[in-house]
Amino acid sequence: MRLVGRLLAALPVVESGWWFGHRLSPRYGVGTRCPAGLGSRRAEIRRRRHAPRTVAMLRGGRGLRVVACLSVLLVVAGTTATSGAKYIRGTRNPSNTFAAGSLRLINSRDATFVLSTGALRPGQSSTGTLTLTDQGDFAGAFTITNAGISDTPVSPSLSAALTLMIEDITGTAQTLWTGTMSTFSSLALAQFSAGQVRTYRFTVTFPQASAVPGLQAAASVMTLRFVGVAK
Amino acid sequence: MYKRLAVMKGKQRASLLLAALVLIAAAAVGSSGAVFTAHSANPANVFTAGNLSHVNSKANAAILTASKMKPLDTATGSVTITNDGDIPGTFSLSTSNLTNTPGGNGGLLSAVLLVKVVDGTTTVYDGPINAVGTVPLGTFAPAAVHTYAFTVTFPDGGTPGSDTTGDNAYKSSSMAIEFDWTEVQ
Numbered sequence: 048m049r050l051v052g053r054l055l056a057a058l059p060v061v062e063s064g065w066w067f068g069h070r071l072s073p074r075y076g077v078g079t080r081c082p083a084g085l086g087s088r089r090a091e092i093r094r095r096r097h098a099p100r101t102v103a104m105l106r107g108g109r110g111l112r113v114v115a116c117l118s119v120l121l122v123v124a125g126t127t128a129t130s131g132a133k134y135i136r137g138t139r140n141p142s143n144t145f146a147a148g149s150l151r152l153i154n155s156r157d158a159t160f161v162l163s164t165g166a167l168r169p170g171q172s173s174t175g176t177l178t179l180t181d182q183g184d185f186a187g188a189f190t191i192t193n194a195g196i197s198d199t200p201v202s203p204s205l206s207a208a209l210t211l212m213i214e215d216i217t218g219t220a221q222t223l224w225t226g227t228m229s230t231f232s233s234l235a236l237a238q239f240s241a242g243q244v245r246t247y248r249f250t251v252t253f254p255q256a257s258a259v260p261g262l263q264a265a266a267s268v269m270t271l272r273f274v275g276v277a278k
Numbered sequence: 279m280y281k282r283l284a285v286m287k288g289k290q291r292a293s294l295l296l297a298a299l300v301l302i303a304a305a306a307v308g309s310s311g312a313v314f315t316a317h318s319a320n321p322a323n324v325f326t327a328g329n330l331s332h333v334n335s336k337a338n339a340a341i342l343t344a345s346k347m348k349p350l351d352t353a354t355g356s357v358t359i360t361n362d363g364d365i366p367g368t369f370s371l372s373t374s375n376l377t378n379t380p381g382g383n384g385g386l387l388s389a390v391l392l393v394k395v396v397d398g399t400t401t402v403y404d405g406p407i408n409a410v411g412t413v414p415l416g417t418f419a420p421a422a423v424h425t426y427a428f429t430v431t432f433p434d435g436g437t438p439g440s441d442t443t444g445d446n447a448y449k450s451s452s453m454a455i456e457f458d459w460t461e462v463q
Contacts, residue, residue, distance in 0.1 A: 134463040138334035139456055140341045140357060145430055146452035147387055148346030184346040277348040
């Protein structure tokens, strides 16, 4: 009996997470010392040495630890069962990038006059040119629009007497529009490819036939607006 | 009787004790009621954990990209998701890592782009690219293959009111987004 008792007393206190051949998985958060709170291994051996050398008592001590560990295992099992743990697998497709381009029109005479005629007399003409450049990322369709005419005096109006001719002189001169200045509304220009440059000539003429005394010292201001739409 | 036992010598007493033990053992066997027995076994009960897995045909790569977009432009791309596991999986699509780089007019491109995701003939999402959330895709059986077609559209907001408002607000802006596929058993 004493021999058996000593053998049992010499059994190592269970300190690892191994129980019944199964290791407790660390991901469940179980520590590696079991059972906790029963003292160190040395203290346990000392306790056993001073305890009565009976198999029943020694086995009772081990049984307590077994019960404690089983309790922990049951708690772990319960936690696992209620944690909703599942298999999960994910894949990703990163860096889906989208970038907007830019349509940019460069007007060589932006915010200033294309032509200005001072003391224009009947039968005279005045010309001015401007260059449009599509500096955007796309082809663009550009339009010249009459953004407003201001006549002084309002009547008779000089804009109703002057004629306007718009030409594309990038290559061979091509007349795009001609008529009385006051009737100009808008003109669709040729489609620009990205980076393309085109030059336009504007000619204003004071026809002899339109000259009336009331237009002496008359003035007319016309604002042209260039609008581009990406194509 | 007791006197007789007492006068027996040690060897005789031991023989008598042995004989008594044999008799007791024989009696125990005789009263055990042993009859015919039979047994059977079911060996090799094997348990194997299932494997939850899927293949993304463009894993860790973009499904679609687009540059120099303008209103009414679209970009398309597709990705194939295959359940190569041996158990069914419940799939979902979500987005993450959304970033914006505004252009000179300050508009955030993700605020205007739309994305449509179609599985065969079924549209699983159609809406703003910045509001995908988590889209349930259903449960795929092992070996099931689903190809998702993505279309990103820059909608036409009409003629801008000025050079910096309307669609012009998004000129030269860019964005990036990640599409995430999650399979759960």
